[in-house]
Amino acid sequence: MVEHEVYEVVRDKKRITKTLILLEIVKGARKLKEIADAIGITIQGVSDYVKEMVEEGLITKDMKITMEGVDFIEKSVKSIDSFLKEANKRLQMIRIVDAIAAEDIEEGDEVGLFMYKGRVMARKGKEESMGIAINSAKKGEDVGVTSLRGILKIDRGRIKICVLPSISEGGSRAVDYKKIKNLIAEGFDIYAAYGSVAIVTLEKIGIDRFVEFAPAAICVECALKGMKPLLLVSKDYLTHIIREITTYGYDVDYEIISI
Numbered sequence: 001m002v003e004h005e006v007y008e009v010v011r012d013k014k015r016i017t018k019t020l021i022l023l024e025i026v027k028g029a030r031k032l033k034e035i036a037d038a039i040g041i042t043i044q045g046v047s048d049y050v051k052e053m054v055e056e057g058l059i060t061k062d063m064k065i066t067m068e069g070v071d072f073i074e075k076s077v078k079s080i081d082s083f084l085k086e087a088n089k090r091l092q093m094i095r096i097v098d099a100i101a102a103e104d105i106e107e108g109d110e111v112g113l114f115m116y117k118g119r120v121m122a123r124k125g126k127e128e129s130m131g132i133a134i135n136s137a138k139k140g141e142d143v144g145v146t147s148l149r150g151i152l153k154i155d156r157g158r159i160k161i162c163v164l165p166s167i168s169e170g171g172s173r174a175v176d177y178k179k180i181k182n183l184i185a186e187g188f189d190i191y192a193a194y195g196s197v198a199i200v201t202l203e204k205i206g207i208d209r210f211v212e213f214a215p216a217a218i219c220v221e222c223a224l225k226g227m228k229p230l231l232l233v234s235k236d237y238l239t240h241i242i243r244e245i246t247t248y249g250y251d252v253d254y255e256i257i258s259i
Contacts, residue, residue: 017049019073020038026065026073032046097113097131097146098142098144099142100141102121103124110133111123112127114153115226117227118222120152122145128150128152129150129151131146132146132147134146156252157223159230160183160254160257161231161238162183163235164234165234169235172204183230188229188230190227191207192215193211194212194237195233197234202232223252
């Protein structure tokens, strides 16, 4: 059974109630009041369900379960079991967080989690999110943290969009390189370029490590993790890049600067 079908069963209050009634019948319950008390609904509610279930062939008129009723229970229980197993897997992922040790950490140490340049870091000190190290780690190594409490603080970054001359205006040859070097001096965690003018401009000022594939998406992700991205784009593609940033649906701030 695929995931969306599992969720449909769990959300289907009517199906769940029928399953509970069938389980009570399997246990030997025959009286409406007995079933109503066991599953927590009114006698009239049980009566209405029973009539419908007789029509559907799940039970007989004398309150005995049919093979169709058994099949109904099995499918419902299987769906609920799949849902609970998947939920438990996701909870396990939340219960243990992997981080990078900001200092030497011993197994059992109480550590605080914090963000640094988009990475989850751990150190022995008070942070808004705290936990216990499940393994020893040297500074710079990965460490697992469990028994989590508190919320990991993430201050969203802002994307700076540097608008360059269009190719018809001269492209990279018309860039004011003094201005762009002053801008870069502010300090950014990641550089990105959209279009040939932006790529050549970054290369001309000596930045050889930058993002040129899916730059809008990556800048958004970096900003969400508290990083400061600088995205270069020519006037030709500004509207497109803004549309891409806003399409992701995240409330990420951006600032446009013309060079």
